[in-house]
Amino acid sequence: xxxQGKTVLLGxxxxxxxxxxxxxxxxxKKLGADVHVxxxxxxxxxxxxxxxxxxxxxxxxxxxxEHNEKCEVEHIALAQAADVLLIAPATANVAAKLAHGIxxxxxxxxxxxxxxxxxxxxxMNTQMLQNxxxxxNLARLRGYGFTVIPPASGTLACGGAGSGRLPDExxxxxxxxxxxxxxxxxxxxxxxxxxxxxxxPLDPVRVLTNRSTGKMxxxxxxxxxxxGADVTLLAAESVALxxxxxxxxxxxxxxxxxxxxxxxxAMNADALVMAAAVADYRPASVAAGKIKxxxxxxxxxxxxxxxxLAWVGAHKPGELFTCGFSMETExxxxxxxxxLKKKNxxxxxxxDLGTPGAGFGVDTNVVTLITADGAEALPLxxxxxxxxxxARRIAEALR
Ligand code: CTP
Numbered sequence: 001x002x003x004q005g006k007t008v009l010l011g012x013x014x015x016x017x018x019x020x021x022x023x024x025x026x027x028x029k030k031l032g033a034d035v036h037v038x039x040x041x042x043x044x045x046x047x048x049x050x051x052x053x054x055x056x057x058x059x060x061x062x063x064x065x066e067h068n069e070k071c072e073v074e075h076i077a078l079a080q081a082a083d084v085l086l087i088a089p090a091t092a093n094v095a096a097k098l099a100h101g102i103x104x105x106x107x108x109x110x111x112x113x114x115x116x117x118x119x120x121x122x123x124m125n126t127q128m129l130q131n132x133x134x135x136x137n138l139a140r141l142r143g144y145g146f147t148v149i150p151p152a153s154g155t156l157a158c159g160g161a162g163s164g165r166l167p168d169e170x171x172x173x174x175x176x177x178x179x180x181x182x183x184x185x186x187x188x189x190x191x192x193x194x195x196x197x198x199x200x201p202l203d204p205v206r207v208l209t210n211r212s213t214g215k216m217x218x219x220x221x222x223x224x225x226x227x228g229a230d231v232t233l234l235a236a237e238s239v240a241l242x243x244x245x246x247x248x249x250x251x252x253x254x255x256x257x258x259x260x261x262x263x264x265x266a267m268n269a270d271a272l273v274m275a276a277a278v279a280d281y282r283p284a285s286v287a288a289g290k291i292k293x294x295x296x297x298x299x300x301x302x303x304x305x306x307x308x309l310a311w312v313g314a315h316k317p318g319e320l321f322t323c324g325f326s327m328e329t330e331x332x333x334x335x336x337x338x339x340l341k342k343k344n345x346x347x348x349x350x351x352d353l354g355t356p357g358a359g360f361g362v363d364t365n366v367v368t369l370i371t372a373d374g375a376e377a378l379p380l381x382x383x384x385x386x387x388x389x390x391a392r393r394i395a396e397a398l399r
Contacts, residue, residue: 001226001384004032006180009078009114010052011087011107013094014042016157017123017166021088022047026055027173034058036078038107040094064106075106079113084180087111088149089123089166092134099137099144117179121149121172126162149175174245178226182388185395187228192266193221194276196236198255202300203287210277211360214239216325216383217275221247223387224273227395232269234261236276255279255305262308271321271394274309281305313344321397323347323390329354336370346397347371349390369393 008028012021021037028035037052037060049060061074087094087107094107098120103109111118120141128134129151138148149172152165166172195217199207214236221233221244231247236258243249250265252258255278266272281302291298309324316322322345326336329352336350350368353359357380358366365386368377378389 001177001181001388002032003028003177003181006033006083007081008033008035008176008180009082009085009110009116010035010037011039011085011090011094011111012037012043012047012052013040013087013089013091013107014045015089015091015123015166016046017089018043018046020166020169022051022055023169024086024088024172025052027169028176029056031173031177033176034081036081037061038078038110040105040107042091061106064109075109076113079110079115082114082116084117084119084176085111085114086119086121086172086176088119088121088172090120092122092124092128092131092137095120095122095134095137095141098146099140117147118145119147119149119175119179121166121175122151122164123166124151124164125156125158126160126164129164147175147179171245178246182223182226182228182391183395184228186224186391186398189229189271189395189398190232190269191221191224191229191271191273191394192232192234192262192269193217193224193273194234194252194258194262195221196239197277198236198258198279198305199238199253200255200279200282200305201286202283203289203291205290208279208281208283209238210279212236212277213361214241214275215361215363216365216386217273218244219383219387220273220275220390221387223384223391224271224394227388227391229271229391232265234258234265234276255282255308259306259308259311262312266312266320267315267317269320270398271323272312273323273390273394275325277327278308279305280307307343309343309345313342316344321346321394323349323394326350327353327359333368333370333375336368337375340370340372347390347393349386350375 035056052060103112152167153163196214197210197212199209225231237251284301284303324345332352340348348370351358355366357364366380
């Protein structure tokens with residue numbers, strides 16, 4: 001994911017959380033953005049402009065009437081150049097001024113002049129945040145089209161705990177990515193993604209499971225979210241990845257619980273991407289107590305689970321786009337094409353476990369996209385990039 005070619009305007013006002021913003025500026029710059037920082041005078045009490053200038057290679061603007069080498073009307077030039085504006089932290093004072101069109105310093109003036117998407121992250125003491133006047137101002141800003149980033153809860157610099165913390169730097173960067181990184185070609189679309197390994201209990205201690213880590217499904221969910229979709233991620237309880245921001249997370253354990261979740265969430269969606277590795281068999285019975293060992297071999301009777309995608313393929317409303325994954329160790333194309341047909345899918349993403357860089361646990365994959373029209377082999381690339389290719393494919397199919 002990149003912000004190459006994008007100009008991000010960062011507004012920093014005078015709260016203690018200003019100390020976190022160099023990390024945000026640095027992360028945005030690393031993603032390829034041209035980052036310009038505007039600070040209020042109060043913010044310079046917490047952190048110096050030089051820090052931002054060093055990290056962004058751009059002049060950090062504070063005053064309205066500073067010398068400007070290009071002799072341009074700086075607040076207008078900055079506002080026009082911006083693809084997105086993030087004000088973080090926003091004090092109660094800055095939020096109040098912006099809510100009433102007061103433009104008495106560079107940050108508020110640039111904001112008033114900017115027509116790009118505007119994100120504002122209020123951060124302050126809990127009482128100040130909960131004060132009706134602050135809440136009114138934030139509601140007003142929402143009404144004017146600002147995205148108000150909800151403050152996080154936890155310990156506050158003023159002592160005590162509550163709501164009012166600036167969210168983590170990573171989440172602020174994700175807000176910027178969501179606002180401008182991708183074409184919003186899935187806006188208004190509901191996409192359900194499944195990820196991770198099912199776990200079938202044998203007794204209260206043991207499960208039958210597989211090696212799926214959920215990375216591929218999480219990458220697809222994140223990509224669809226960045227393309228503007230309303231995403232529900234059905235994630236195996238065993239997945240050890242952080243939740244995908246801005247995505248509804250629903251957890252499952254067994255194939256039966258995933259089947260129930262798919263029926264509940266996917267049948268009225270626009271697309272279903274089944275990246276989960278689903279058990280084909282489960283123990284025919286689950287022992288109530290721990291199975292004790294004996295000196296003889298143990299044979300476990302297994303029974304079939306429901307083939308979820310095949311069920312969806314047979315019952316889906318015509319407009320539901322369905323995408324399966326197929327992991328094979330031999331006859332990749334032939335076996336995968338057969339699954340496409342048998343499960344009535346629009347697309348199947350096939351990968352060969354034997355290919356270096358493909359499969360479980362790694363951040364890359366080597367896949368072939370198979371549809372009724374043919375197969376397209378993609379080169380080795382990150383699961384993130386494959387997620388974006390799939391997001392675009394889904395958008396094209398739904399168009
Ligand atoms: N799948 C499913 N329900 C199952 C098994 C698999 O919905 N009980 C889905 C998987 O999520 C995947 C696709 O079907 O998207 C293909 O899964 P795969 O395990 O490769 O194929 P199977 O149909 O299980 O066939 P086989 O195990 O014989 O390869």
